[in-house]
């Protein structure tokens with residue numbers, strides 16, 4: 001077994017932790033004594049973005065009986081695109097019930113654990129998997145283009161305009177503020193701007209200001225020197241410094257505590273930072289993109305956000321529309337979210353009722369909600385067709401609009417006309433005679449029912 005003390009001098013290794021359960025588990029704390037750096041992801045696109053930018057050789061999938069089907073489908077996709085990765089499955093249930101699906105795990109995973117886990121054994125398996133993966137010849141990830149999630153799907157005027165603005169904004173280096181409701185695609189826009197900019201070959205560092213614990217946020221952003229505070233056993237390079245020559249994306253900027261807003265403003269004005277406990281300023285050259293789903297102008301008026309920082313960030317502005325503002329893109333976006341799952345099951349599709357429900361829903365959680373609902377529906381559906389019920393409780397209750405009398409009459413007329421046309425080998429005069437109506441009336445009805453001859 002690998003003992004933490006023996007690993008003190010070992011190089012830190014990286015493991016991807018795909019948490020299908022969104023369960024709160026501090027894997028970093030559990031595995032750091034064994035010199036593992038843990039990257040947590042909960043969605044396919046997060047995993048792909050991470051794997052595209054990092055050499056990761058081992059991954060753990062955390063699942064339960066209810067998420068195993070979704071998990072195996074996603075792992076199968078990731079294995080075909082990133083074959084270098086050795087997967088280990090960890091079930092939070094004591095056993096996986098669906099034997100057909102669980103058998104698949106032996107195809108894709110080198111080991112399987114179930115709750116409760118022995119962390120030393122897991123660390124041993126991870127070390128073994130890492131060593132095995134390193135012995136493989138360098139395999140280049142394939143099919144990555146098909147996973148290139150940094151694309152805004154949609155042909156509506158709103159998205160066309162958004163893409164145009166992105167192109168223009170990518171050409172310049174000024175600070176940018178992206179606004180829009182939660183889940184609209186602000187993060188995706190920041191990725192696109194970075195990719196299309198002259199800084200594309202340098203890092204895009206993404207910080208969620210709302211997700212960092214307040215006690216850590218200063219050292220996470222600005223870094224610290226060894227011994228700067230109790231527990232600072234090593235020097236730590238902060239996120240801002242790591243964005244040197246690239247782009248720094250400050251998500252949920254409205255959540256940044258006021259005292260750190262001062263430090264950030266200082267950086268924006270001087271392009272220098274000081275690590276905690278450090279004496280000398282360090283110059284950092286990076287483009288700043290900030291995003292918020294709250295109204296920063298109101299936050300300024302209410303004293304929750306510094307006016308001077310707001311003006312520094314708000315040099316360029318990009319508003320991402322809510323999904324209900326570009327409904328015509330819903331179907332195409334939903335189909336794009338189904339694509340990764342169609343690699344495992346090519347017959348998978350949406351029913352007409354599912355599409356109609358998606359088109360009429362308000363989408364308060366925007367594209368992210370659509371994505372989550374599609375992933376959920378893939379797990380819930382029984383055959384190959386996703387129904388409105390599979391999309392969630394709310395969708396099961398949506399009553400499909402009933403057709404009015406005229407529409408129903410038109411349906412019946414269409415059926416009768418088509419039947420007569422087929423019976424009479426497409427001879428319109430004969431079909432009209434058959435129905436005891438004139439040719440003119442027949443043609444009028446064909447036009448009314450929109451039948452293409």
Ligand SMILES: Nc1ncnc2c1ncn2[C@@H]1O[C@H](COP(=O)(O)OP(=O)(O)OP(=O)(O)O)[C@@H](O)[C@H]1O
Pocket residue numbers: 045149151152153154180181182183184185186187188189251252292293333336367368371
């Ligand atoms: N037009 C689009 N086409 C395809 N995928 C999209 C589109 N817009 C958003 N997405 C996807 O929707 C998900 C949510 O988008 P994103 O994380 O960028 O939203 P956000 O506005 O930054 O959310 P938050 O405010 O919560 O940070 C992501 O997986 C993103 O790739």
